[in-house]
Amino acid sequence: MDTVLLKTDHLTHAFGSEQSGIFDICLTIARDDFIVLAGKNGCGKTTLIRHFNGLLMPDRGRVLLDGQDIQKNLTVARKKVGMVFQDPDTQIIADTVFDETAFGPENLNMGREAINAGVINALKLLGLYHLRDRNPATLSGGEKRRLAIAGILVMAPDLIIFDEPFANLDYPSIVSLVRVCRTLHRSGHAIVMTTHDVAPVIMLATKMVVMDKGRIKEQGDPISLAPCLESYGVKNPFTPMAQAWAL
Amino acid sequence: MTLFSYHPGDTLWHTLDVRCKCLLMCLLSLAVLKTGLPGNIICLCVLMGILKMLGVGPVKLVTQLKCFLLLLTLIFFCRWAVTPGHPMVTLHGFSLTRQGFASAGLVSLRFLVVMLLGLILTVTTRSMEIKAAVQWFFKPVPFIPEKRVAVMVGLALKFMPLILDNAREVTHAVNARCGNLRKNPVRRLVNLAWPLLKKTFQSADDLSLAMQARCYSENRTDARFFSNGKEGWVVGLTFIFCAGIVLMG
Amino acid sequence: MNGTPMDVSIKPIIYSALFIALISIGAMIAVPVGPVPIVLQNMFVLLAGLILPPAWAAGCVAVYLLMGFAGLPVFAGGTSGIGKVFGPTGGYLLSYLPAAFLTAVISGRAAKSLVRDCGAAIAGMAVMYMFGVPWLKWVLAVSWGKALAAGMYPFVPGAVLKIIAAVIIARKLRPLIRF
Numbered sequence: 282m283d284t285v286l287l288k289t290d291h292l293t294h295a296f297g298s299e300q301s302g303i304f305d306i307c308l309t310i311a312r313d314d315f316i317v318l319a320g321k322n323g324c325g326k327t328t329l330i331r332h333f334n335g336l337l338m339p340d341r342g343r344v345l346l347d348g349q350d351i352q353k354n355l356t357v358a359r360k361k362v363g364m365v366f367q368d369p370d371t372q373i374i375a376d377t378v379f380d381e382t383a384f385g386p387e388n389l390n391m392g393r394e395a396i397n398a399g400v401i402n403a404l405k406l407l408g409l410y411h412l413r414d415r416n417p418a419t420l421s422g423g424e425k426r427r428l429a430i431a432g433i434l435v436m437a438p439d440l441i442i443f444d445e446p447f448a449n450l451d452y453p454s455i456v457s458l459v460r461v462c463r464t465l466h467r468s469g470h471a472i473v474m475t476t477h478d479v480a481p482v483i484m485l486a487t488k489m490v491v492m493d494k495g496r497i498k499e500q501g502d503p504i505s506l507a508p509c510l511e512s513y514g515v516k517n518p519f520t521p522m523a524q525a526w527a528l
Numbered sequence: 529m530t531l532f533s534y535h536p537g538d539t540l541w542h543t544l545d546v547r548c549k550c551l552l553m554c555l556l557s558l559a560v561l562k563t564g565l566p567g568n569i570i571c572l573c574v575l576m577g578i579l580k581m582l583g584v585g586p587v588k589l590v591t592q593l594k595c596f597l598l599l600l601t602l603i604f605f606c607r608w609a610v611t612p613g614h615p616m617v618t619l620h621g622f623s624l625t626r627q628g629f630a631s632a633g634l635v636s637l638r639f640l641v642v643m644l645l646g647l648i649l650t651v652t653t654r655s656m657e658i659k660a661a662v663q664w665f666f667k668p669v670p671f672i673p674e675k676r677v678a679v680m681v682g683l684a685l686k687f688m689p690l691i692l693d694n695a696r697e698v699t700h701a702v703n704a705r706c707g708n709l710r711k712n713p714v715r716r717l718v719n720l721a722w723p724l725l726k727k728t729f730q731s732a733d734d735l736s737l738a739m740q741a742r743c744y745s746e747n748r749t750d751a752r753f754f755s756n757g758k759e760g761w762v763v764g765l766t767f768i769f770c771a772g773i774v775l776m777g
Numbered sequence: 778m779n780g781t782p783m784d785v786s787i788k789p790i791i792y793s794a795l796f797i798a799l800i801s802i803g804a805m806i807a808v809p810v811g812p813v814p815i816v817l818q819n820m821f822v823l824l825a826g827l828i829l830p831p832a833w834a835a836g837c838v839a840v841y842l843l844m845g846f847a848g849l850p851v852f853a854g855g856t857s858g859i860g861k862v863f864g865p866t867g868g869y870l871l872s873y874l875p876a877a878f879l880t881a882v883i884s885g886r887a888a889k890s891l892v893r894d895c896g897a898a899i900a901g902m903a904v905m906y907m908f909g910v911p912w913l914k915w916v917l918a919v920s921w922g923k924a925l926a927a928g929m930y931p932f933v934p935g936a937v938l939k940i941i942a943a944v945i946i947a948r949k950l951r952p953l954i955r956f
Contacts, residue, residue: 607918680793681844683791684797687797687799691802692805722946726950728799
């Protein structure tokens with residue numbers, strides 16, 4: 282099997298101005314990649330990842346998934362590329378944890394038995410099975426985030442995209458989320474994670490991509506790239522905060 | 529969480545098929561509207577008994593339904609005061625009649641019973657199940673896109689707590705800057721509603737993206753209904769009960 | 778992040794659901810103005826009419842009423858059921874349907890002028906009281922004078938405020954909304 286999962290080809294989406302948008306992005310994601318997409322707010326990270334499952338269409342260039350242009354079959358693209366959004370509250374749809382997880386497969390019109398099996402599996406994997414009858418609104422921030430992951434994991438995606446997963450999470454939730462990411466990566470999912478705080482995942486990532494002003498500025502080994510992060514407005518995870526303030 | 533939310537449990541009322549529960553509710557509502565005072569009192573006692581079994585005692589009912597009971601009292605006195613007949617009490621040349629008392633009592637009792645019926649349904653049934661039942665009932669009706677309606681209902685239920693939270697936040701944020709001192713009522717209304725709506729519509733946009741990312745389509749897997757096999761008995765007994773109170777009234 | 782042509786089918790559904798939710802909880806959001814606190818429920822009905830196309834505006838109110846009939850706790854104070862509709866305030870509830878539709882029809886599709894929006898909101902509010910007051914009279918079995926005194930006069934200042942606020946908000950909100 283080909284190791285290249287997703288490839289973008291000179292991707293440009295301008296939003297009608299030179300200030301925002303993304304320009305000329307060429308990026309390759311392999312099946313075993315864990316990519317950290319770093320950059321400050323407004324650098325185009327979110328715009329870029331929303332092209333990966335066809336939520337946004339490029340002005341120029343293409344996105345290839347398994348060698349196929351994703352515009353050919355959007356449903357397949359959205360099934361294979363799962364996306365966990367920044368704010369879990371806005372993406373939770375149903376009123377129990379179980380139904381919420383079943384939403385995706387129900388959209389694909391899968392059989393009820395297959396759905397139930399898949400949902401139970403995904404909930405157990407993320408440690409949410411005991412909460413299956415709870416209303417998602419009553420869950421904690423970390424649990425909501427894991428529920429959002431369960432909701433896309435049940436569709437058996439090849440690539441999982443996280444958009445700022447650590448925003449608004451307390452320390453224990455961050456730790457448990459990083460563990461989940463590691464488990465998912467080890468079980469054969471490619472992962473792309475946008476963040477402006479690379480510290481929690483820098484040891485797990487296989488590749489770091491740094492964006493600024495809508496363009497890819499650096500890409501390569503995360504640890505060797507860490508020192509140059511600060512020139513693009515991202516904190517170097519190896520400088521303590523106290524030292525940053527002293528400067 | 530208010531009284532009108534789902535209380536988990538596994539009683540007969542919880543496990544009954546939802547469609548059956550909806551039917552029973554309609555049947556009982558009609559019977560209550562047809563029957564007289566004794567039938568309503570019996571019905572009220574039965575419903576209170578069921579609610580007690582479900583863990584909603586009379587004390588909890590009264591405290592949680594204060595506003596509703598107040599409205600009922602208002603209706604009661606209104607009707608009592610305007611119905612002509614034999615005077616029962618006379619105050620300052622204004623008489624309250626015996627007939628008025630009976631008809632006012634009947635009307636307010638009916639409201640109370642129908643309300644309690646609705647309460648039993650909401651306490652024992654998840655809103656998703658009610659939604660699925662509504663969808664099922666609308667399947668044979670032409671010109672109604674029942675799946676779209678079901679999605680709208682589900683989303684609306686999801687938005688409600690979100691909007692309430694947002695409303696609280698916005699109120700606090702406005703008052704923290706002394707917005708409550710504004711004299712112009714239109715400005716106050718707009719100051720509250722505009723940020724609330726702006727925020728809510730933005731989260732609606734996010735939601736539409738999230739739903740597309742999860743392949744939303746109207747051709748979805750149908751909901752499944754669970755039944756405990758006692759529907760026949762319960763429907764039969766309810767029929768007899770309804771017939772009984774209607775004949776009695 | 779908008780702008781894909783894909784949004785077309787799902788956006789009106791989500792916006793309608795949003796208005797259903799707003800109308801449902803509108804009774805719980807009160808703004809303390811004067812002696813009678815203003816409740817936002819009927820303002821949201823007017824807003825639905827001003828913002829959604831007629832079919833969707835009527836559809837969203839219809840689904841709201843349907844949810845209430847079916848026993849979901851969406852009527853004022855978290856109540857529901859057919860009994861509520863036959864209660865004294867049922868006329869107002871039912872009037873939301875023609876009110877939202879009429880408002881949407883009058884406010885029109887393209888080129889929304891201020892005068893037209895105001896006319897639409899006033900017509901919508903008038904429809905609510907045209908249904909609500911006779912219903913109140915019938916249920917409470919009181920005279921017209923008493924029904925008007927209980928069901929309309931105390932609310933007229935609030936209604937005027939809400940019409941103005943609804944028009945202002947609708948005009949601010951429209952640029953944010955893309956179907």
